[in-house]
Every structure is written in C-alpha cells, then in structure tokens.
Amino acid sequence: MGAAIRRVAGTIVRAPLTGRNRRELMYCGFGGVAGLAGFWITVVLLLSGLTISVSVIGTVFGLVLITMTLRVSRRLGSLHRRLLKRMLGRQVEAPPPFQPGTGILNRVDRRLRDRPAWRAVWYALIKLPVSAVQLYTVMLTAFGLADLAYPAIWLLFRNHHGGTLSPLVAVVPVPFGGNIRVGSWLGAFPAALAGAACVVAAAWLARGINAADGRLVRGLLGPSSMAERVSELERTRALAVDDSAAALRRVERDLHDGAQMRLAALAMNLGMAREKLGDDDQAGDSAADNRASDNRATVRELIDAAQRNAVDALADLRDLARGIHPPVLDNGLASALITLAASSAIPATVSADIGIRPAPAIESIAYFCAAELIANATKHSYANQIKINIHTERAGVLVLEVSDDGIGGADAGRGSGLSGLAQRVSTVDGRINVSSPAGGPTMVTVELPLRA
Amino acid sequence: MRVVIAEDAALLREGLTRLLEDRGHAICAAVTDGDALLAAVAQHQPDVAVVDIRMPPTHTDEGLRAALALRQRFPGTGVLMFSQYIETSYSAQLLEGGAAGVGYLLKDRVANVAEFAAALQRVAEGGTALDPEVVSQLFRASRQRGGLATLTPRERQVLALMAEGRSNAGIAAELVVSGGAVEKHVASIFAKLGLPQDESDNRRVLAVLRYLGGKPQLQEG
Numbered sequence: 001m002g003a004a005i006r007r008v009a010g011t012i013v014r015a016p017l018t019g020r021n022r023r024e025l026m027y028c029g030f031g032g033v034a035g036l037a038g039f040w041i042t043v044v045l046l047l048s049g050l051t052i053s054v055s056v057i058g059t060v061f062g063l064v065l066i067t068m069t070l071r072v073s074r075r076l077g078s079l080h081r082r083l084l085k086r087m088l089g090r091q092v093e094a095p096p097p098f099q100p101g102t103g104i105l106n107r108v109d110r111r112l113r114d115r116p117a118w119r120a121v122w123y124a125l126i127k128l129p130v131s132a133v134q135l136y137t138v139m140l141t142a143f144g145l146a147d148l149a150y151p152a153i154w155l156l157f158r159n160h161h162g163g164t165l166s167p168l169v170a171v172v173p174v175p176f177g178g179n180i181r182v183g184s185w186l187g188a189f190p191a192a193l194a195g196a197a198c199v200v201a202a203a204w205l206a207r208g209i210n211a212a213d214g215r216l217v218r219g220l221l222g223p224s225s226m227a228e229r230v231s232e233l234e235r236t237r238a239l240a241v242d243d244s245a246a247a248l249r250r251v252e253r254d255l256h257d258g259a260q261m262r263l264a265a266l267a268m269n270l271g272m273a274r275e276k277l278g279d280d281d282q283a284g285d286s287a288a289d290n291r292a293s294d295n296r297a298t299v300r301e302l303i304d305a306a307q308r309n310a311v312d313a314l315a316d317l318r319d320l321a322r323g324i325h326p327p328v329l330d331n332g333l334a335s336a337l338i339t340l341a342a343s344s345a346i347p348a349t350v351s352a353d354i355g356i357r358p359a360p361a362i363e364s365i366a367y368f369c370a371a372e373l374i375a376n377a378t379k380h381s382y383a384n385q386i387k388i389n390i391h392t393e394r395a396g397v398l399v400l401e402v403s404d405d406g407i408g409g410a411d412a413g414r415g416s417g418l419s420g421l422a423q424r425v426s427t428v429d430g431r432i433n434v435s436s437p438a439g440g441p442t443m444v445t446v447e448l449p450l451r452a
Numbered sequence: 453m454r455v456v457i458a459e460d461a462a463l464l465r466e467g468l469t470r471l472l473e474d475r476g477h478a479i480c481a482a483v484t485d486g487d488a489l490l491a492a493v494a495q496h497q498p499d500v501a502v503v504d505i506r507m508p509p510t511h512t513d514e515g516l517r518a519a520l521a522l523r524q525r526f527p528g529t530g531v532l533m534f535s536q537y538i539e540t541s542y543s544a545q546l547l548e549g550g551a552a553g554v555g556y557l558l559k560d561r562v563a564n565v566a567e568f569a570a571a572l573q574r575v576a577e578g579g580t581a582l583d584p585e586v587v588s589q590l591f592r593a594s595r596q597r598g599g600l601a602t603l604t605p606r607e608r609q610v611l612a613l614m615a616e617g618r619s620n621a622g623i624a625a626e627l628v629v630s631g632g633a634v635e636k637h638v639a640s641i642f643a644k645l646g647l648p649q650d651e652s653d654n655r656r657v658l659a660v661l662r663y664l665g666g667k668p669q670l671q672e673g
Contacts, residue, residue, distance in 0.1 A: 263466050270564055275566065314558075314560045321536075327512070327536075331512060331541070335541040344592065349592070
C-alpha cells in the first residue's frame, strides 16, 4: 500500500522531468499562441463580415469577408492539426477538401455551406479559454523554474551583501499565492519549494488541457461524424440527380432549337424546291427537250428522296428527344402521362391528384417508370385495360400506380424491365412494389420522395 | 389570305414567310413570342395565325396559351399550332372550345408545301386541320374501339381523314378515288357508328371528334 502511494507520488513529482512534459509544454506555448491569434482573426473577420452584410450595399463585401473567414478557418484548422501531430504525435485526419463550384455565385454558395470550415470556426472560438489555460501552464512553468533557482541565485548574487539590500521577491502565480519575500539564503528555500510545486502542477495541467484540446481538434477539425457524412452524401447525391436531370433537359432543348429546327427548315426548303419543279412535264418534240425532261424527272426523284430522309430524320430525332426528356414534362406529370397513355397500344386511362409539384428529376423518374410499366403490360400482360394513377401523399411521397387486368405473373427478380426500374427508383430512395399473382391482375406501385 | 406568324427560330420564320408570300398570301407580321402575337393579331385582324408552341421566355407551352387566348378574344382568326411534338393534352385543350378554325400540325408537314398551304387555308376558313399523328392518338385512346372495329380498313382511312378535317374532295384526292366513292364510304361510316349525317365539313369533324372522345379522359380527384 505504502509502496503504491510512493510510486504514484513518484510519478506525479517526476512528471516535469520527462521528455513528454517538454513536448506538452511546447504544444501549450505554440498551440496557445496560435489559438489566441486564430480567435482574434476569426472574430474580427466574422463580426465585420456580419455587421457589413446587414446593410444592403455591404452585403457583397460582407459575403466576401465571411467566405474569407471560412477559408482562413480551414487554414487555421490545418495549422492546429499539424501542431498536434508534430509536437504530441497525435494524428487527426483532415476533413474532405473544399469542392469549388463553377461560377462566382455557386462558389460563394458552396463556401457558405462548407461544413468543415464552419466547424473550424467553432474550434477557433472555443479555443480561446483553452489557449488561456495553455499559456498559463507555460507561465507557471517559467515562474516555477525561476523560483526553484532562488537558493542558487541568492548564493551567486546576494550572499556577500548580507541582509542590507532590499529583499528579493519571488513571484508565485495564482493559485499558489502572492509574492514571497526572500530576505536570507534559508528564506530562498520556501520560494524554491513553491517553484517546484508550480512546475509539477504545470506539467499535469498541460497534460490535462492538451488532452481536452486534442479531443476538440478531433471533434471539430477532423472528418465529420458518420451521421454528418451520410447527410452530406445524401445532399450531394440529390445535387447529382438534379444536375443530371437539368443536363438532360438542356440536351433536349438544344436538339429542339438546333438539329430539329434546321431539319424542319431543310424539309421546308426542299418542299419549296420540289414545288417549283412542278409535276407534269410535257414530252417535247426534240431530243433536247426530252433530255431536259428526263433530267427534271431525276431531280424530282432526288428531291423527293431527300425530303423523305429529312422527314424520317425528324421522326427519329423526335423519338430520341422523347427518350431523353419528354418536353411535355415541363407542363407537369399529369399532362405528360396523358400523352403517354394516348400512345399506348392497350387503352389506358390516367387519374392524377398531385398537390405539391415534385422536383424535375423525380417527375422524370416517375414518367419513365410509367412508360416502362405500360410497355411491360403491352408486351406481357394480354390486358384489355391499363389504369395509371398518380397522387401525392401527405408525407411528401409521390405514388405512381400502374395496374392492368391481364394475366399477371410479372416477377421483379427475373431480370425483366422491373429490376431496371427498381434500380432507377433506388437512386432517390424510392420503393417499388409488384403485386402480380398468376392469373392477374397486376398492380405495380412506385413510391418516390418529392425531392431527390 | 392574311397571316400572322409567331415562331422564335429565325430560319423557320423566314422560310414560312417566303413560302406563304410565294403563294400570294400577305404576311401581316412575323413575331417571336406570345405577347407580340396577341398584339399583332389585335392590330392586323388576320385570317389565320401560325403559332409555334415553344417560344420564349420559358420555351414550354407559351404558344398554346397564346393560341387559347386568341381563340377567346379573336374567334374570327383561325389558329394553326405548329410544333415539333404532338401532345395529347395540348390537342385536348385546343379542341375544348370546338374544332372550328383550329389546326395542330407537326413541323414536318411543311415538307409537303401544297398540303400545308391547303391545311392553313382550311383553318383560315373556319375549318379544321389535325395532324395524322393527333388523329392516330385519338384512335388509339378512343373508348369506342368496339365501334371502330366494325369499320372496313378503307372506312377507317376515310374516318381518319375526316378527323383531320379534310373535305370529301380532299379525301378523294388523297385516296385517289372518285368523289362518289368517298360519299358512299362516309355514309356507311356514319350509319355504322350511329352518327347524325351532316353536310357541313365543320360539324362533321366535330361529330367524328366527339365520337372518338376528342378530349382524352382525365379524372381529377
């Protein structure tokens, strides 16, 4: 028992002499100064940014200042991580790097949503009291060492004067109490003792505060927690889904305004040329007349062929564009489904009750699901009637139901179009449910969120 | 014929202008969006307006909305919708207020200049010009398929051409048969489908469209 106490006491007292203590104190010094500087930089930038952006004219400058704060806080964060690794050997992974967008607005927007940077701002603010404690340990050690040296200093500098000079003052920082006045060589020993106590206390204080700081760094400057990561991924996935929907829409519009328009103009010009040539050639009397007439007949044939090609190309492009993004989707899902139903080989009716309009990407997925399900029913079901119902539910869910009175037996697992549908639907966490007993009827329900 | 054109693609706008001027029609105005179209029709009171469906600013259905407004405010002006796509919901909205002076054609149809000009003429005179694509969608969507099944293939062809808005003479020319043969087919069709016989082309189109369920069924709720 006594041995154990001695061992613990020994560990406590010897702590200041270890190499680790040197490193802890060094970290306290550098980390404390960096933290203090970082706090003020962050506070000044952030406050001036916020204050300026309150006024309308200042909004732009304010935003610039705030985005600058966020950039700086990321830099400071990486400085803190490096200090921690270098001096205490504690490795904290860096958060994912900033993803700059294209265009100034997008860039600013992404800066402002940069979660790791905002967490670094929090760290800079919370670091203030931590820095204070860290710098205090450095000071405590310095004063303690000075006090510890007092007996030696007395011998070296004050010994020969006796007590005639003013007494030396040993400063012992709080909480170890005020100044000890030293009037004699023996009197220097209590000061030295107090100094030793300061050094020991500082060593343990440094370990404590650095452990806390390490935890803060890990929590605020490291990669985000799993939950945050998941929500981050969900957000970026939604962006990707929306982006691709917008891109497809753009492609369709480019086709419409470009190739389709030019082909229509080409068909029109060919039509005008064909008309100018006329239809009936009177057979001439001379051989030259006959030759000219033959030539005109050939040209007519060529123009007719060119015209047929132009019209066929227009039809092909129309089908292609529909497969990319049916233009009528811009008018809403109900309109698009009515057109879809009208082109179905099996009579199809549509009923729609859509409260809040879903995001374009969701509308597009619902539309292509309906198209695929109608095509499936046409191919396999031998049905007389298809019913399409689309409605929104209170919980922000879009429900598409496609049912037919056919022979049933549709199986999602058999590598049919249904598994492709399930894949498409799962990109937005949607669900698909197939009820198709042998003998029918078949009912496929697709549930989609209103936003990707 | 006095015509107003609304089409945002310069190539097609100029092409149409030239095509129609060549045939001796007067182009009162060629504009690029729906508001300008309404203003031009109000100013010139043309016989017919050729309207592209996708125009600025949103490039979705401006033309359709302008056309519906035209139908209400200027019933004397025929409206020919001119588009890259046939959308059932568009044709349904357009035909809601009757089939007189209404047309809906794919842009492809301008390849046959004579037919296109004839269709425009029909619409200007208060007739109907529906794209074969619109008609085949109506045939497919029709709830009266039982009735359609009783028709001979030739009669179905004639019915489709009637739904497009063609006159007997137009149908005869298209099918390369005599006018008398067409009249016989038409009488047989009307008898089989139980439709009232009517001499006027316009009311005949209406009867046929009504039979086909010209408006696709959309139950709200």
